[in-house]
Amino acid sequence: MTRAQQKERTRRAIIDAAFAQLSPDKGFSSLSLREVAREAGIAPTSFYRHFADMDELGLTLVDEAGLMLRQLLRQARHRIEKNGSVIRTSIETFMEFVVGNSNVFRLLLRERSGTSAPFRRAVAREIQHFCAELADYLRKETACPDEFAQVQAEAMVTLVFHAGADALDASPELRLQITHRTITQLRWLAHGAAGYGRRPKE
Amino acid sequence: MTRAQQKERTRRAIIDAAFAQLSPDKGFSSLSLREVAREAGIAPTSFYRHFADMDELGLTLVDEAGLMLRQLLRQARHRIEKNGSVIRTSIETFMEFVVGNSNVFRLLLRERSGTSAPFRRAVAREIQHFCAELADYLRKETACPDEFAQVQAEAMVTLVFHAGADALDASPELRLQITHRTITQLRWLAHGAAGYGRRPKE
DNA sequence: AAAATTAGCTTACATCTGTAAGCTAACTGT
DNA sequence: ACAGTTAGCTTACAGATGTAAGCTAATTTT
Numbered sequence: 001m002t003r004a005q006q007k008e009r010t011r012r013a014i015i016d017a018a019f020a021q022l023s024p025d026k027g028f029s030s031l032s033l034r035e036v037a038r039e040a041g042i043a044p045t046s047f048y049r050h051f052a053d054m055d056e057l058g059l060t061l062v063d064e065a066g067l068m069l070r071q072l073l074r075q076a077r078h079r080i081e082k083n084g085s086v087i088r089t090s091i092e093t094f095m096e097f098v099v100g101n102s103n104v105f106r107l108l109l110r111e112r113s114g115t116s117a118p119f120r121r122a123v124a125r126e127i128q129h130f131c132a133e134l135a136d137y138l139r140k141e142t143a144c145p146d147e148f149a150q151v152q153a154e155a156m157v158t159l160v161f162h163a164g165a166d167a168l169d170a171s172p173e174l175r176l177q178i179t180h181r182t183i184t185q186l187r188w189l190a191h192g193a194a195g196y197g198r199r200p201k202e
Numbered sequence: 203m204t205r206a207q208q209k210e211r212t213r214r215a216i217i218d219a220a221f222a223q224l225s226p227d228k229g230f231s232s233l234s235l236r237e238v239a240r241e242a243g244i245a246p247t248s249f250y251r252h253f254a255d256m257d258e259l260g261l262t263l264v265d266e267a268g269l270m271l272r273q274l275l276r277q278a279r280h281r282i283e284k285n286g287s288v289i290r291t292s293i294e295t296f297m298e299f300v301v302g303n304s305n306v307f308r309l310l311l312r313e314r315s316g317t318s319a320p321f322r323r324a325v326a327r328e329i330q331h332f333c334a335e336l337a338d339y340l341r342k343e344t345a346c347p348d349e350f351a352q353v354q355a356e357a358m359v360t361l362v363f364h365a366g367a368d369a370l371d372a373s374p375e376l377r378l379q380i381t382h383r384t385i386t387q388l389r390w391l392a393h394g395a396a397g398y399g400r401r402p403k404e
Numbered sequence: 405a406a407a408a409t410t411a412g413c414t415t416a417c418a419t420c421t422g423t424a425a426g427c428t429a430a431c432t433g434t
Numbered sequence: 435a436c437a438g439t440t441a442g443c444t445t446a447c448a449g450a451t452g453t454a455a456g457c458t459a460a461t462t463t464t
Contacts, residue, residue: 003461007411027317030231032451045453046412054452109315113308113367115229120371148386155387158364159357165315169322184350185357188394195393205431209441235422247423248442256422 011050013040015064018057022103024168027110028058028119059122062111065104066126072097073133086142087186091160095179098164109165131157143194152193159185213252215242217266220259224305226370229312230260230321261324264313267306268328274299275335288344289388293362297381300366311367333359345396354395361387 017039021031033054037044051057076093083089098105108126111119135153138144144152163182167175219241223233235256239246253259278295285291300307310328313321337355340346346354365384369377 003409003411006461010411024319025317027231029229030317033453034451042411043413044451045414048453049411106315110317113311113315115227115232115312117226117371151383151386152390154383155361155390159360162360162364169319181353181356184353185391188354188357188391189387190394191397192390192392192394195397205439205441208431212441234420236420244441245443247444250423251441 007050010040010042010046013042014047014050014057015060016040018061019103019107022107024102024106027114028061028107029115055116055118058111058116058119061107062119062122062126065108066123066129068097068101068104069108069126069130070133073130077137087190088183091163091179091182091186094160094164095167095175098167099175102168105164106168109161109168127157127161142190144190145193148193152189155189156186159189209252212242212244212248215244216249216252216259217262218242220263221305221309224309226304226308229316230263230309231317257318257320260313260318260321263309264321264324264328267310268325268331270299270303270306271310271328271332272335275332279339289392290385293365293381293384293388296362296366297369297377300369301377304370307366308370311363311370329359329363344392346392347395350395354391357391358388361391 014036017036018028018031021035021039022028031054033047034044036054036057037047040047051060072093076090079093080086080089108123112123112127114120131150131153134157135149138149138153139146159182163178166178170178216238219238220230220233223237223241224230233256235249236246238256238259239249242249253262274295278292281295282288282291310325314325314329316322333352333355336359337351340351340355341348361384365380368380372380
């Protein structure tokens with residue numbers, strides 16, 4: 001194995017260790033370099049061969065999370081083609097992601113309103129990408145007036161993310177209820193935007 | 203001055219010191235007992251005469267923040283009586299609160315998706331109170347069907363809180379744009395809930 | 405084959421943390 | 435007036451943390 005390969009492998013070990021140490025009770029900011037290094041199986045100071053900072057590692061994690069988010073969107077579109085019900089399918093797909101990758105979703109949730117401005121910006125950027133892709137979809141595939149697609153997409157993402165956050169702490173049955181609630185909210189929004197949206201006074 | 207009064211005064215000094223040390227770059231979890239004590243003008247160990255834990259102090263802060271939130275709602279109702287435009291007035295009132303008490307609002311935002319389950323629950327409880335009061339208002343004063351008032355209120359609060367979070371990092375002009383966007387979103391929602399809401403299929 | 409690079413290690417240090425132990429002095433109830 | 439309570443202080447300690455300095459050994463380059 002070449003040295004570059006070994007290095008890349010260790011880098012992944014660090015990233016995976018960091019993700020693994022996130023939990024409902026432990027956010028990125030309370031991760032310590034030493035603990036991450038320990039879990040990755042390297043000496044504390046070796047960490048610096050791969051990242052200048054814990055911050056640099058954190059931004060890498062956010063990037064990876066954003067990537068997963070975009071993959072999720074494509075997956076949802078796939079399912080919609082076969083299934084039909086746009087809103088329901090989208091929300092159910094999202095909920096599966098949240099439950100199956102709760103650490104990743106939690107990272108985004110927390111750093112979105114976290115204490116580091118660079119982190120907040122990084123998360124905002126990822127979510128904005130997500131919104132933009134959704135807005136494109138709304139323009140192409142639904143009755144939403146073009147000029148309101150962006151605003152509608154943002155509202156939808158806000159509501160769905162919030163539902164995801166609620167679902168993280170919820171029992172499976174409560175989670176169904178949250179899903180149901182969110183479907184209702186998004187339908188109202190879609191209906192309102194399609195009709196009333198044409199004349200948003202002032 | 204009686205001893206009880208002096209104690210209460212120190213207690214307030216601690217609470218105020220904690221609020222003062224919150225900032226865009228520093229959340230509650232990264233507050234240290236020692237620093238708070240220093241700012242409150244007492245020795246580190248004297249802290250324990252007032253709170254068992256930092257956690258206990260934190261929950262007290264959340265309580266106070268919730269109180270302010272409810273006062274805000276009353277203030278908004280006052281203004282609406284004189285002004286008429288329900289949605290616009292409410293959002294503008296909320297935005298003033300966010301900008302004028304950014305530390306308080308940030309506390310709620312962060313601890314809502316924070317690392318401590320008790321904190322999350324405490325914030326959720328405060329926000330739920332807020333939602334319930336708003337739902338009451340919607341039932342009494344608007345065309346919203348009774349059985350959907352709660353779901354609508356939750357969506358509205360979600361969107362408005364999110365707008366507040368965005369506004370925290372925004373320039374004044376961007377803040378206006380956010381306000382405008384949120385007004386549009388809430389109007390869609392209200393319209394959708396009043397019409398389409400009567401038949402939310404499945 | 406010799407030289408240069410570098411991933412990772414060990415050791416070391418200064419700093420900050422929460423909190424335990426025990427003291428003082430002022431207030432309170434009787 | 436006197437005994438009890440307690441708010442606050444000082445001192446002390448045992449971690450944990452980030453990171454600097456310098457070494458080793460293996461891979462790359464020349």
